[in-house]
Amino acid sequence: MAKAKTPRRTSYHHGNLRDALIDAAIQLVEEGGPDNVSVREAAKRAGVSPGAPFRHFQSKTALLTAVAELAMSRLTEAVADALSEVDSADPIVAFEAIGQGYLEWAIANPTHFQVISSRTLIDFDGSDSLRGQNEAIRRKMIDLLTQAQQQGKLAANADFDHLVLAARAFVYGLARMVVDGHFSQWHPSEPPSLALRKALHLFISRMTNLSEAKS
Amino acid sequence: MAKAKTPRRTSYHHGNLRDALIDAAIQLVEEGGPDNVSVREAAKRAGVSPGAPFRHFQSKTALLTAVAELAMSRLTEAVADALSEVDSADPIVAFEAIGQGYLEWAIANPTHFQVISSRTLIDFDGSDSLRGQNEAIRRKMIDLLTQAQQQGKLAANADFDHLVLAARAFVYGLARMVVDGHFSQWHPSEPPSLALRKALHLFISRMTNLSEAKS
DNA sequence: AGAGCATGTAATCAGTGATTACAAATGGGA
DNA sequence: TCCCATTTGTAATCACTGATTACATGCTCT
Numbered sequence: 001m002a003k004a005k006t007p008r009r010t011s012y013h014h015g016n017l018r019d020a021l022i023d024a025a026i027q028l029v030e031e032g033g034p035d036n037v038s039v040r041e042a043a044k045r046a047g048v049s050p051g052a053p054f055r056h057f058q059s060k061t062a063l064l065t066a067v068a069e070l071a072m073s074r075l076t077e078a079v080a081d082a083l084s085e086v087d088s089a090d091p092i093v094a095f096e097a098i099g100q101g102y103l104e105w106a107i108a109n110p111t112h113f114q115v116i117s118s119r120t121l122i123d124f125d126g127s128d129s130l131r132g133q134n135e136a137i138r139r140k141m142i143d144l145l146t147q148a149q150q151q152g153k154l155a156a157n158a159d160f161d162h163l164v165l166a167a168r169a170f171v172y173g174l175a176r177m178v179v180d181g182h183f184s185q186w187h188p189s190e191p192p193s194l195a196l197r198k199a200l201h202l203f204i205s206r207m208t209n210l211s212e213a214k215s
Numbered sequence: 216m217a218k219a220k221t222p223r224r225t226s227y228h229h230g231n232l233r234d235a236l237i238d239a240a241i242q243l244v245e246e247g248g249p250d251n252v253s254v255r256e257a258a259k260r261a262g263v264s265p266g267a268p269f270r271h272f273q274s275k276t277a278l279l280t281a282v283a284e285l286a287m288s289r290l291t292e293a294v295a296d297a298l299s300e301v302d303s304a305d306p307i308v309a310f311e312a313i314g315q316g317y318l319e320w321a322i323a324n325p326t327h328f329q330v331i332s333s334r335t336l337i338d339f340d341g342s343d344s345l346r347g348q349n350e351a352i353r354r355k356m357i358d359l360l361t362q363a364q365q366q367g368k369l370a371a372n373a374d375f376d377h378l379v380l381a382a383r384a385f386v387y388g389l390a391r392m393v394v395d396g397h398f399s400q401w402h403p404s405e406p407p408s409l410a411l412r413k414a415l416h417l418f419i420s421r422m423t424n425l426s427e428a429k430s
Numbered sequence: 431a432g433a434g435c436a437t438g439t440a441a442t443c444a445g446t447g448a449t450t451a452c453a454a455a456t457g458g459g460a
Numbered sequence: 461t462c463c464c465a466t467t468t469g470t471a472a473t474c475a476c477t478g479a480t481t482a483c484a485t486g487c488t489c490t
Contacts, residue, residue, distance in 0.1 A: 011486080011487095014437080014438075017437080017438085033335070035335060038476080038477060038478080039477080039478065039479085040476080040477070040478080048438070048439090049438065049439050049440075050439095050440095050477095050478090050479095051438080051439070051440080051441095051479085051480080051481090052437075052438050052439075054478090054479070054480080055436080055437055055438070056437090059478080059479080060477095060478065060479090117395060118395070119395050119396040119397075119399075120248070120250060124396070125399055159413075159417075161405075161410070162410065162413055162414050162417055163417075165410060165411075165414050166385070166414045166417060166418055168388075168392070169385055169388035169389040169392055169414065170381070170384055170385045170388055170418075171388070172388040172391065172392060172397075173383075173384035173385055173386070173387040173388020173389070173391065174384040174388070176387065176388065176391050177383070177384055177387060180332060180333070180334050181334040181339070182334075182387075184334075184340060190376075195376070195377065195380060196380075198374075198377055199377045199380050199381045199384065202374075202377055202378075202381060202422075203381055203385075203422070206421045206422050207417075207418070207421050226455075226456095228454085228455060228456075228467085228468055228469070229468080229469075232468080232469085253445080253446065253447080254446080254447065254448085255445080255446070255447080256445095263469070263470090264469065264470050264471075265446095265447090265448095265470095265471095266448085266449080266450090266469080266470070266471080266472095267468075267469050267470075269447090269448070269449080270467080270468055270469070271468090274447080274448080275446095275447065275448090
């Protein structure tokens with residue numbers, strides 16, 4: 001899938017430098033995290049001079065933003081896959097599946113997750129793609145909660161905004177704790193990923209059942 | 216409180232360079248976040264040559280780790296203050312207060328929060344102070360849950376580890392969403408901090424009440 | 431074929447973390 | 461009191477980074 005690493009090139013022009021740079025940047029991200037990416041190294045791997053990338057990306061941030069857009073697409077796919085594998089009609093099960101899919105993707109692709117959730121490495125707000133895909137997931141969550149409520153599986157006065165906020169914060173927090181290395185020494189005998197799944201299920205079942213929280 | 220910014224110095228030796236460097240680094244962190252810190256600039260502000268800091272800190276990471284240790288102490292204080300202001304004997308109220316204190320401190324000191332929760336800028340695992348203070352908070356949470364259970368305010372079979380994990384992930388997630396700028400455009404009319412408080416309260420009351428989650 | 435534009439190069443800049451050889455000051459022991 | 465070892469800071473330097481500029485090349489369209 002990836003282009004040949006050898007930067008052999010016969011013509012003066014590269015032909016597809018933009019994509020080659022993104023590929024190289026992804027490779028660098030996978031090798032050593034976002035901090036491992038340098039424009040020069042990406043240029044070198046594309047077999048091109050250090051200044052060339054700036055014809056295609058205004059800044060390092062722009063290059064990493066392009067990487068983030070690809071990564072975000074993969075995350076969206078992962079979430080969609082997780083949803084499509086749910087064989088229950090229960091919207092709350094689907095809701096949990098989103099969290100599962102998100103979490104599993106983040107753990108399987110920690111460096112990419114770091115890229116898309118950073119706001120210093122990339123220009124999130126400046127990318128319609130990033131904002132759009134993020135918002136799409138959020139809207140899907142609200143849809144599912146709405147369905148759940150219509151099916152009488154959620155308190156009639158449930159506050160969707162707070163519920164979705166809580167769910168997002170929870171899953172995001174779990175993912176970041178993993179990615180940020182907060183589980184580097186993990187004493188409970190249980191493997192981390194299992195603990196995460198259980199914690200997620202605990203969270204979902206507690207937060208969404210009909211019993212009402214006292215204000 | 217801070218030393219004079221003017222690096223006027225009469226003697227060859229600085230006298231207190233180590234502390235001055237930490238002060239300068241804190242100042243830089245407050246001005247523009249962790250990425251704004253450079254050893255050279257800290258040295259300049261301390262009125263000293265670019266190489267001098269390396270007599271006191273093996274690396275930039277070591278300097279930022281020292282900053283993190285101070286920041287973590289402040290966080291510990293903030294949490295302790297929040298706890299001492301609780302005038303209820305209910306351990307679950309105290310439990311929520313820890314979350315509140317943590318969250319408020321993180322929001323009030325976003326850049327310091329970034330420093331202590333990073334694992335690339337600082338050497339967390341290598342600092343007894345950081346690990347210790349972190350663990351102390353975690354243990355306090357478990358103590359409170361134990362009390363709650365003894366007072367019959369928690370399910371008899373509540374899984375403390377998963378509950379504490381969930382609570383930490385939730386609060387950490389909220390804090391990071393704020394710090395990472397995930398609320399830069401916030402559509403609901405409600406101010407973010409209020410929404411966070413409500414979400415936290417929702418979380419605590421749902422997760423800790425006697426009703427049992429179905430496995 | 432030639433004009434114009436997109437693309438890549440070379441040279442250069444300022445800033446970074448880090449290391450080294452050297453110089454200055456401090457303080458304890460004779 | 462004096463001297464010398466240790467601590468502490470300096471100066472020079474290295475390799476690397478993101479970024480900009482002036483220039484060279486080659487593709488494409490009329």
